[in-house]
Amino acid sequence: MIALINTSITTPILRYGRYQFDCYISSLQNSHAVAQQLFDETPLKQHNQMLFHYSRNGQTPEALNLFLSLYRSGLSPTKYTMSCVLNVCARCFDGRVGEHVHCQCVKSGLVHHVCVGTCLLDMYMKTGNVRNGRRVFDEMGHKDVVSWTAVISGYLLNGGTVEALKVFSQMKREGVKPNGFTYSAILAVTHGVFISEILAEVIKTNNDKLSNVGAALLRGFITMGNIHDAGKVFEQIEPKNIVAWTAMLVGYAQAGETDEAAKIFHQLTKEGIKPNEYTFSSMIKACTAPAASAELGKQFHACAIKMRFNNHLSVSNSLVTMYAKRGDIDSAHEVFKRQKERSLVSWSSMISGYAQHGQAKKALEVFEEMLNRNMEMDAIAFTGVLSACTHAGLVNKGEYYFNVMINDHHINPTMEHYSCMIDLYRRAGMLEKAMDIVKNMPFHPNAGVWRILLAASRVHHDMKLGKLAAENIISLEPQDAAGYVELYNMYAAAGNWHDAVNVKKLMHERKVKKETGYSWIEVKNKTYAFKSGDSYHPLSKHIYSKLSELNIRLKEAGYQPDTNSVVHDIDDNEQKETILSHHSERLAIAFGLIATLPDFPIHIVKNLRVCGDCHNFIKLVSLVEQRYIVVRDRKRFHHFKGGLCSCGDYW
DNA sequence: CTAGGGTTAG
Incomplete structure (x- = not known):
C-alpha cells in the first residue's frame, strides 16, 4: 500500500496577502470573538473571492460553511455571491441546500438577475429536479444564450433528449443565436450521424476555429470509434483550451492507448495549460487499462496531490477505482476513507472494488x-452489490437485494441486473432458476447472457443449450470467436465433421479472429507483455525451463492438466498439454518467479479470463513456491496464497 | 466590474 500524503489542509493561492489569509482561516476555524470580528470587518468582496475560489476547487464543505458564516453575520450577499454558492449547491446531493439558497434569492430580489436565474435553474437540473429547473427558466424575465444552453444541457443530463431538442429549436425560433457551448451540448445527442450537419452549421454561424464546439465534435468522432478524425479536429482547434485537451486525452484512453493519453497530459502542461479535475479524473481512469503500468496511476495520484486536485470528488472517485483495478484494494479503501464528502459514485466504486x-x-x-445512511440509490449501486453476491455465490443475499431494489427503491432492473442473477444461479448450479429468468425477463437475452449459458452448458454437458447459446452469440456478435469455437468443438466431439468444417469456413469468411490473450507483469518499473507460447523475452529460455521444472514439481503435488480447457482442434493429448503449459499467464508468472525476490508478491494482469487449468496451476504454484500471486483477469481479481484462491474456485 | 452554460468519475 502506498503512503498517502495528508491532504486535509489546502493552501489556496490568493490574490490578497498572506496575513489576511491567515486571519481568514482562523475566523473560519474557531468562533473566537476576535476572529469573528475580523470576519465581520473583512469586505464582502474578499469573502466573495474566497467563495469563488472554493467553488472552483470543489471544496464544497468549505464553501457552504463560508456562506453560512456570511449569512449569520448579517452581510447581504450580492448576485456574485449567489452565483458562486449556487454553483456549489449544484454539486450537492441534497437538493434542500439549494432550495434554501433559492429562498434567499427570492427574498433579496437577486433572483431577477440573469446570472442568478441561470445558476438557479442549472442547480435544479444538476440535482435532478427538472420540474423546478424548468419553472425557474419559464419565470425568468430576461433570458440569454447561457440560460437557454443551461436548460438544454439540464434536460440532456436528466435523459430528456426530446425536450432538449425542442428547446434548441424554440431558442432559434425566438432569435437567440446558439454559440459554441450550445452546439457542444446538443452534439451529445446527435450521435455521429448529424456531426457533418452540425459541423456545417457551426462553420456557417461561428467562424471561430472550432474553439468551443471543437471538443464536442471531437467527442462525436470518438464515440464513433474514429480516433483519426478526432485527431484532425483537434489540430484545427485554436486556441486549444483545457476542454479540448481533455477530450483528446479521453479519446486515446478509450482507444486503450494509455501512453498516448499520458503524452497528451504532459504536452498540455508543457504548453502552459492548467489541467483541471476533468483532466485528472480522465487520466486516472486511463491508468486502469490492463496494459497500463501500476506506477503510472500512482504518479498521477501524486501529481493530483501536488496540484491540489485530489480532493475533487470525481478525482478521488477515479482513484478508488484505479487502485481497486490495479489490485491494491487497501489503497482504494484508504482513498475512500479519506474522502471528505462522498457521492453515490464514491460508494458504488468501493462496493464494485470489493466485489471484483x-x-x-x-x-x-x-x-x-449506504442503506443505513438513507442515501439515494441507483441502478449501478445495485449492480455492484449483486455482482459481489455473484462472485461469492451468495444466492440468498443476491435474491434479497434484487427484491429490495425493485420493491423498496422502485428501480427497474436493467439487463445488467438480470445478467447478475442468471450468473448467480448458474454458478450455484441452479440452471433451472437461471433459465426461468432468461424466459421471463423483459429483455431479449444479449450476447453476455448467452455466454453465461454457454458456460453453463459446458459444466452440465447440455449439448442442446450449448448449441442454442453458440448460435445466438454468433448471430448477435458475429465477430466474437467464442460461439464459433464452441460450436466447432461440439460438432467435432460428436464426429459431425461436415458441420464442423462449415463453422470453420464461416469463421474464415467473416474474418473472425480469437482475441489474442496477453498477460502483463511489472518488474522494476518496467512492464513485460507475454502471449501464449511466445519467446520474445530475452530470458525466454530460462522462463521455459522454469515452467518445466514447475510442471514436474506440481505433478508430484498432484496436479493433473485438464485438457478440456484447450479449444484447439488437436487430438494429441500431449500437444494439448504443451499448449496449456505455455499459456501467457504462466510465462509471466515464471518470469516473475525468476526476476523477483522470494517474498515479493507477483501481480499479473490479463486481458482475457483465466482458464480453469491455469487457475489450478497457479493455486499450486502459490503453494510449492510459497508466493503470493495476484491475477487480474477480464472480470475480477484472484488472490492466490498457500494453494488457495480468494475466489474460492467460484468465478 | 467579477459571475452563469460546454468535458469527468461508479
Whole structure:
C-alpha cells in the first residue's frame, strides 16, 4: 500500500496577502470573538473571492460553511455571491441546500438577475429536479444564450433528449443565436450521424476555429470509434483550451492507448495549460487499462496531490477505482476513507472494488452502510452489490437485494441486473432458476447472457443449450470467436465433421479472429507483455525451463492438466498439454518467479479470463513456491496464497 | 466590474 500524503489542509493561492489569509482561516476555524470580528470587518468582496475560489476547487464543505458564516453575520450577499454558492449547491446531493439558497434569492430580489436565474435553474437540473429547473427558466424575465444552453444541457443530463431538442429549436425560433457551448451540448445527442450537419452549421454561424464546439465534435468522432478524425479536429482547434485537451486525452484512453493519453497530459502542461479535475479524473481512469503500468496511476495520484486536485470528488472517485483495478484494494479503501464528502459514485466504486476482489463481506458492509445512511440509490449501486453476491455465490443475499431494489427503491432492473442473477444461479448450479429468468425477463437475452449459458452448458454437458447459446452469440456478435469455437468443438466431439468444417469456413469468411490473450507483469518499473507460447523475452529460455521444472514439481503435488480447457482442434493429448503449459499467464508468472525476490508478491494482469487449468496451476504454484500471486483477469481479481484462491474456485 | 452554460468519475 502506498503512503498517502495528508491532504486535509489546502493552501489556496490568493490574490490578497498572506496575513489576511491567515486571519481568514482562523475566523473560519474557531468562533473566537476576535476572529469573528475580523470576519465581520473583512469586505464582502474578499469573502466573495474566497467563495469563488472554493467553488472552483470543489471544496464544497468549505464553501457552504463560508456562506453560512456570511449569512449569520448579517452581510447581504450580492448576485456574485449567489452565483458562486449556487454553483456549489449544484454539486450537492441534497437538493434542500439549494432550495434554501433559492429562498434567499427570492427574498433579496437577486433572483431577477440573469446570472442568478441561470445558476438557479442549472442547480435544479444538476440535482435532478427538472420540474423546478424548468419553472425557474419559464419565470425568468430576461433570458440569454447561457440560460437557454443551461436548460438544454439540464434536460440532456436528466435523459430528456426530446425536450432538449425542442428547446434548441424554440431558442432559434425566438432569435437567440446558439454559440459554441450550445452546439457542444446538443452534439451529445446527435450521435455521429448529424456531426457533418452540425459541423456545417457551426462553420456557417461561428467562424471561430472550432474553439468551443471543437471538443464536442471531437467527442462525436470518438464515440464513433474514429480516433483519426478526432485527431484532425483537434489540430484545427485554436486556441486549444483545457476542454479540448481533455477530450483528446479521453479519446486515446478509450482507444486503450494509455501512453498516448499520458503524452497528451504532459504536452498540455508543457504548453502552459492548467489541467483541471476533468483532466485528472480522465487520466486516472486511463491508468486502469490492463496494459497500463501500476506506477503510472500512482504518479498521477501524486501529481493530483501536488496540484491540489485530489480532493475533487470525481478525482478521488477515479482513484478508488484505479487502485481497486490495479489490485491494491487497501489503497482504494484508504482513498475512500479519506474522502471528505462522498457521492453515490464514491460508494458504488468501493462496493464494485470489493466485489471484483471477491471480498463480498466487505462489499455488503459498505452497501449496508449506504442503506443505513438513507442515501439515494441507483441502478449501478445495485449492480455492484449483486455482482459481489455473484462472485461469492451468495444466492440468498443476491435474491434479497434484487427484491429490495425493485420493491423498496422502485428501480427497474436493467439487463445488467438480470445478467447478475442468471450468473448467480448458474454458478450455484441452479440452471433451472437461471433459465426461468432468461424466459421471463423483459429483455431479449444479449450476447453476455448467452455466454453465461454457454458456460453453463459446458459444466452440465447440455449439448442442446450449448448449441442454442453458440448460435445466438454468433448471430448477435458475429465477430466474437467464442460461439464459433464452441460450436466447432461440439460438432467435432460428436464426429459431425461436415458441420464442423462449415463453422470453420464461416469463421474464415467473416474474418473472425480469437482475441489474442496477453498477460502483463511489472518488474522494476518496467512492464513485460507475454502471449501464449511466445519467446520474445530475452530470458525466454530460462522462463521455459522454469515452467518445466514447475510442471514436474506440481505433478508430484498432484496436479493433473485438464485438457478440456484447450479449444484447439488437436487430438494429441500431449500437444494439448504443451499448449496449456505455455499459456501467457504462466510465462509471466515464471518470469516473475525468476526476476523477483522470494517474498515479493507477483501481480499479473490479463486481458482475457483465466482458464480453469491455469487457475489450478497457479493455486499450486502459490503453494510449492510459497508466493503470493495476484491475477487480474477480464472480470475480477484472484488472490492466490498457500494453494488457495480468494475466489474460492467460484468465478 | 467579477459571475452563469460546454468535458469527468461508479
